[in-house]
Amino acid sequence: xxYKIEEKGNSRIxxxxxxxxxxxxxxxxxxxxxxxxxxxxxxxxxSKVEYMDSSGISVLIESKKLSEQKNTKFELVEISKPVEKxxxxxxxxx
Amino acid sequence: MSEIAHxxxxxxxxxxxxxxxxxxxxxxxxxxxxxxxxxxxLKEELVLAIAEAAxxxxxxxxxxxxxxxxxxxxxxxxxxxxxxxxFYDRGTPVDPNKVKHRExxxxxxxxxxxxxxxxIMDAVEFRDGKKxxxxxxxxxxxx
Numbered sequence: 001x002x003y004k005i006e007e008k009g010n011s012r013i014x015x016x017x018x019x020x021x022x023x024x025x026x027x028x029x030x031x032x033x034x035x036x037x038x039x040x041x042x043x044x045x046x047s048k049v050e051y052m053d054s055s056g057i058s059v060l061i062e063s064k065k066l067s068e069q070k071n072t073k074f075e076l077v078e079i080s081k082p083v084e085k086x087x088x089x090x091x092x093x094x
Numbered sequence: 095m096s097e098i099a100h101x102x103x104x105x106x107x108x109x110x111x112x113x114x115x116x117x118x119x120x121x122x123x124x125x126x127x128x129x130x131x132x133x134x135x136l137k138e139e140l141v142l143a144i145a146e147a148a149x150x151x152x153x154x155x156x157x158x159x160x161x162x163x164x165x166x167x168x169x170x171x172x173x174x175x176x177x178x179x180x181f182y183d184r185g186t187p188v189d190p191n192k193v194k195h196r197e198x199x200x201x202x203x204x205x206x207x208x209x210x211x212x213x214i215m216d217a218v219e220f221r222d223g224k225k226x227x228x229x230x231x232x233x234x235x236x237x
Contacts, residue, residue: 019117019120021117021145023114051120051141051142053146054209085135085139086142090210
């Protein structure tokens with residue numbers, strides 16, 4: 001998995017690419033949480049994520065919760081089909 | 095249920111018990127499902143369920159006794175259009191009664207993997223591990 005961060009004012013657009021699993025979940029976490037911690041709005045672009053498992057979903061949940069604590073915004077923009085399928089399954093439970 | 099008759103086939107492979115093996119587990123599954131001509135959508139669901147089960151072995155069965163040389167085996171069998179995926183490991187014995195996903199109103203990370211496995215597969219069963227194995231998990235799905 002790789003990532004790229006774009007800056008737009010106080011917003012940060014994080015682009016993840018590749019497969020997000022347990023092995024790289026910490027890397028994904030470290031690409032997002034410090035930005036939220038610093039008070040930035042974070043828009044997560046998942047259009048190039050080919051695979052995401054429960055560890056990746058956990059990163060999304062943690063990011064959302066932290067953004068609520070920090071009174072900032074965390075949202076998903078452009079979601080690939082594989083991620084959309086996993087999110088649909090997770091939503092039944094969340 | 096699929097209208098395609100899938101050929102009977104069995105393959106198994108051993109993987110080191112660590113998180114970097116999960117990618118290899120997924121590749122192995124995709125290769126076998128390709129041979130079985132399983133539909134792309136179902137294939138990726140099955141890959142997710144298997145990878146989550148393998149992840150549980152790494153995370154839980156070997157939580158306190160990580161050993162770089164420990165192996166887990168994944169066996170995929172298809173017989174009479176019934177898919178069976180077996181996992182063998184020598185980690186901490188799993189108590190099947192304690193394997194459950196979290197409560198629905200408890201929104202926090204973790205436990206989702208087990209939920210995914212149960213959503214995707216028809217049955218999840220822990221069987222007695224025959225030596226040298228300790229845990230033997232079997233997932234089944236009618237194709």
